[in-house]
Amino acid sequence: MYTHLFSELKVSGITLKNRLTMAPLYLGYAGEGGKVSSLLLEHYRLMAKSGVSMIVVENSTIDHPTGSGSDRTLRADTNDNADGLKKLSSTIKQEGCLACLQINHAGRFAGVHEPVAPSAVETFGKIPKALSKTEIRSVVNRYADAALRVKNAGFDMVELHGGTGYLLAQFLSPRTNKRNDEYGGSFENRQRFALEVVTAVKNKVGDFPVGYRFLADEWLPDGLQLNESVRFARSLESECIAYLSVMGGTYESFFLPNIVSKSKENGYMVDLAAAVKREVHIPVITAGRIATGSLAESILEEKKADLIGLARVLWADPEWPEKTKTGKENDIVHCDPDCGDTCMKLVMKKKPAFCVRWNHDKLKKWKNRIG
Numbered sequence: 001m002y003t004h005l006f007s008e009l010k011v012s013g014i015t016l017k018n019r020l021t022m023a024p025l026y027l028g029y030a031g032e033g034g035k036v037s038s039l040l041l042e043h044y045r046l047m048a049k050s051g052v053s054m055i056v057v058e059n060s061t062i063d064h065p066t067g068s069g070s071d072r073t074l075r076a077d078t079n080d081n082a083d084g085l086k087k088l089s090s091t092i093k094q095e096g097c098l099a100c101l102q103i104n105h106a107g108r109f110a111g112v113h114e115p116v117a118p119s120a121v122e123t124f125g126k127i128p129k130a131l132s133k134t135e136i137r138s139v140v141n142r143y144a145d146a147a148l149r150v151k152n153a154g155f156d157m158v159e160l161h162g163g164t165g166y167l168l169a170q171f172l173s174p175r176t177n178k179r180n181d182e183y184g185g186s187f188e189n190r191q192r193f194a195l196e197v198v199t200a201v202k203n204k205v206g207d208f209p210v211g212y213r214f215l216a217d218e219w220l221p222d223g224l225q226l227n228e229s230v231r232f233a234r235s236l237e238s239e240c241i242a243y244l245s246v247m248g249g250t251y252e253s254f255f256l257p258n259i260v261s262k263s264k265e266n267g268y269m270v271d272l273a274a275a276v277k278r279e280v281h282i283p284v285i286t287a288g289r290i291a292t293g294s295l296a297e298s299i300l301e302e303k304k305a306d307l308i309g310l311a312r313v314l315w316a317d318p319e320w321p322e323k324t325k326t327g328k329e330n331d332i333v334h335c336d337p338d339c340g341d342t343c344m345k346l347v348m349k350k351k352p353a354f355c356v357r358w359n360h361d362k363l364k365k366w367k368n369r370i371g
């Protein structure tokens with residue numbers, strides 16, 4: 001049963017023992033100042049024990065505070081966090097799981113008073129400052145430095161966060177990039193920043209695998225859409241990116257009524273992954289309520305994606321892979337599509353997240369744990 005799901009795949013020469021990965025999920029478990037906390041280590045040990053082949057650890061900042069979502073965003077911008085990151089990668093790897101860390105600059109969505117962005121396009125009441133060309137060069141170098149820290153901390157791969165409408169995506173988007181220099185205007189110009197980041201990272205880390213969280217569609221009428229994003233996918237493939245982890249939406253579309261209802265459906269982003277997969281030969285990850293083994297298996301069988309990303313699905317029930325493998329699917333605790341995005345709302349309020357589907361004992365234990 002589920003022969004595709006539990007088959008190996010090589011990504012940039014590294015063998016993944018099955019097609020299940022954990023997609024990045026920021027839950028506010030790092031300590032103040034973005035330190036690797038014991039709560040974070042416990043969480044990732046549990047996720048690694050689940051049996052997925054690789055964990056992509058939540059977004060970590062390349063530039064604090066200017067590029068951080070919050071004060072609990074993990075820090076990859078400083079050597080001060082090197083020991084913590086080493087502990088994190090080895091905790092995951094001790095459980096027989098590959099470890100990848102996502103690096104990010106939040107741009108106009110950063111939790112600071114005056115965020116930076118490609119252009120001064122208003123976001124939730126704040127007008128960000130447009131980056132100068134000198135500042136762009138400095139940000140590019142920061143991505144490269146952070147990627148090297150990830151490699152040196154013992155991770156197996158690094159992932160560039162090009163999703164959720166963060167800085168890499170802001171440059172690609174015709175909505176948020178209104179520049180009239182070589183970084184704005186035409187599609188070629190709008191993809192320049194991301195490609196410069198990829199080149200700088202690759203030059204710094206050598207043959208270390210670099211994956212990309214890929215925004216296929218902003219789900220906004222004037223935003224980045226598939227016709228352009230698939231061209232960008234081909235550009236990334238030419239730059240020898242290890243895999244594309246495809247997603248849709250940004251903070252400006254996630255809470256629109258039509259997107260809220262679309263996002264309640266199982267496999268709600270599979271069509272985007274399939275569209276990207278048709279354009280490239282590198283592995284494609286799809287996420288978004290891949291709630292059942294049969295859905296995951298059919299996605300792989302129909303070649304809509306090569307790997308499955310589980311975020312809330314795995315967090316709600318870390319036994320999902322084992323229950324799926326051993327025919328105990330009826331026992332799976334499913335992420336509740338009607339809970340009103342409780343976990344997302346908690347972290348947006350800068351609070352550590354819990355899952356409304358956890359049973360009483362687990363919730364009690366967790367509440368005692370966070371104090």
Ligand SMILES: Cc1cc2nc3c(=O)[nH]c(=O)nc-3n(C[C@H](O)[C@H](O)[C@H](O)COP(=O)(O)O)c2cc1C
Pocket residue numbers: 023024025026027058059102161163164213247287288289290309310311312313314343344347
């Ligand atoms: C609370 C929360 C935090 C998230 N954090 C990240 C993140 O740090 N990086 C990222 O690329 N995606 C992030 N995502 C998106 C997930 O990786 C995933 O694409 C999405 O939740 C759909 O998969 P799921 O239904 O299995 O959760 C986050 C989603 C949620 C709900």
